[in-house]
Amino acid sequence: MKIKKILLAGAVLGLAGFTLSACGGVSSSSSGDSDSKELTFMFRGGEDEKKAYEAAIKQFEEAEGVSVKIIATDADQYATKLQAAISGGNMPDVFYIEQGNVMAYVDNGVLLDITDEIENSDFDLANVWEYGVDSYRYDGEKVGEGALYGLPKDVGPFALGYNKQMFEDAGIALPDNDTPYTWEQFAQVAQELTKDTDGDGNLDQWGTGFNVNWSLQSFVWSNDGDWINEDKDTVTVDTPEFAEALQFFADLQNVYEVTPSISDSQTLDTYQRWMNGEIAFFPVGPWDMSTYATLDFEYDLMPWPAGSTGVPATYVGSLGIGVSSNTEYPDDAVKLVEYLSASEEGQQQLVDAEIQIPNLIDMAETWASDTATVPANKEEFLQIVQDYGRALPAATTYNAEWYDEFFINIQPVLDGDQTAADYLQEVQPKMQQKLDAALQQQATAN
Numbered sequence: 001m002k003i004k005k006i007l008l009a010g011a012v013l014g015l016a017g018f019t020l021s022a023c024g025g026v027s028s029s030s031s032g033d034s035d036s037k038e039l040t041f042m043f044r045g046g047e048d049e050k051k052a053y054e055a056a057i058k059q060f061e062e063a064e065g066v067s068v069k070i071i072a073t074d075a076d077q078y079a080t081k082l083q084a085a086i087s088g089g090n091m092p093d094v095f096y097i098e099q100g101n102v103m104a105y106v107d108n109g110v111l112l113d114i115t116d117e118i119e120n121s122d123f124d125l126a127n128v129w130e131y132g133v134d135s136y137r138y139d140g141e142k143v144g145e146g147a148l149y150g151l152p153k154d155v156g157p158f159a160l161g162y163n164k165q166m167f168e169d170a171g172i173a174l175p176d177n178d179t180p181y182t183w184e185q186f187a188q189v190a191q192e193l194t195k196d197t198d199g200d201g202n203l204d205q206w207g208t209g210f211n212v213n214w215s216l217q218s219f220v221w222s223n224d225g226d227w228i229n230e231d232k233d234t235v236t237v238d239t240p241e242f243a244e245a246l247q248f249f250a251d252l253q254n255v256y257e258v259t260p261s262i263s264d265s266q267t268l269d270t271y272q273r274w275m276n277g278e279i280a281f282f283p284v285g286p287w288d289m290s291t292y293a294t295l296d297f298e299y300d301l302m303p304w305p306a307g308s309t310g311v312p313a314t315y316v317g318s319l320g321i322g323v324s325s326n327t328e329y330p331d332d333a334v335k336l337v338e339y340l341s342a343s344e345e346g347q348q349q350l351v352d353a354e355i356q357i358p359n360l361i362d363m364a365e366t367w368a369s370d371t372a373t374v375p376a377n378k379e380e381f382l383q384i385v386q387d388y389g390r391a392l393p394a395a396t397t398y399n400a401e402w403y404d405e406f407f408i409n410i411q412p413v414l415d416g417d418q419t420a421a422d423y424l425q426e427v428q429p430k431m432q433q434k435l436d437a438a439l440q441q442q443a444t445a446n
Contacts, residue, residue, distance in 0.1 A: 042092035044078035052353035135366035147185040151341035154356040156317035157384035161284035175302040186305035207258030209270025223307030227393035246420035255418035290354035302378035316389035402434035
């Protein structure tokens, strides 16, 4: 199948001379006979992930008699290099795919339909998280239904973590694993944990340190607001529910004063302050576990605070693994996808590296039942995937430009210089214009 050139937001295309050997990063030498079949697998990740994949792929090579060339890039280089490979007609056989790129990749002939191969394989697809599988289904109109164009590399529940030592030192009861704080309770506890601990007149411990790009979703969704309607054709940020959530988020800094100020953040960002034990509440993803294993304090997971719905909310991300539509070895490429996504051996390598929860549901339940290792409440990750997590608003639209527009000029709200309601009335038409353009782009592609 001829691959069409794709123009995606932020892509650098037109590199006709690009070859896979130029992908950079860390590339392992292939094992096996030089005359044997060789697949190329391109992905992004840190050192822990690279080591885990090297071990998993070595097992695959030995089991299948197929050699695999690993092409690893840093996260910030991956999209550009993959899109350059697509443009140059030199795609890897197997590669990571972002949720938000599924529609464009399918419409432009990049991804192989692997439905038949997966359905006829001997592993139990029902034992893989439904959210992860459905993220790579596409029927030509919307994601979540139709043919399968990949399997999940992972599912990424974005949980809320807290510093247990800080609670114990302050004599405050630990958060309940089953009952979320209300916003009022959350703000009160955060205020109690915001302190000048050394008596020099300056705060050096704070309740929160949330990034608006990754944490606002929880507050909006739990307050019955959203960025977009169910039909994915109307931007819905200009509602009272959304305004209330955004205003509360901004008030955490400006009214409740439980978030480091701008000047404090310039000295040290909130991530580093969390790592130093100076922040009480901070988001935690499964990919953080290997890094957070070295913290000097014990942390655990809890439900996100709930707005008017009384129900917590947060997002679940995912990366997928897909197959090039022009691979020379489609059967072997699909086997590699199956192995990395859904084999016990492959999953164990990734889980042992502490970079994700298991894709296999039964393995995940056993993993989460281990309360002796940190975080003890790993069950919270599973609750998010099964119950209260959602895809990011742009994950199932044709591009993310409309969603990105929301954050471009939001700083005055966060600084307390503009009300949330005024900002949302101002930004909604701009977002709608870009969503309309995305819908037109999708219609043209089909």
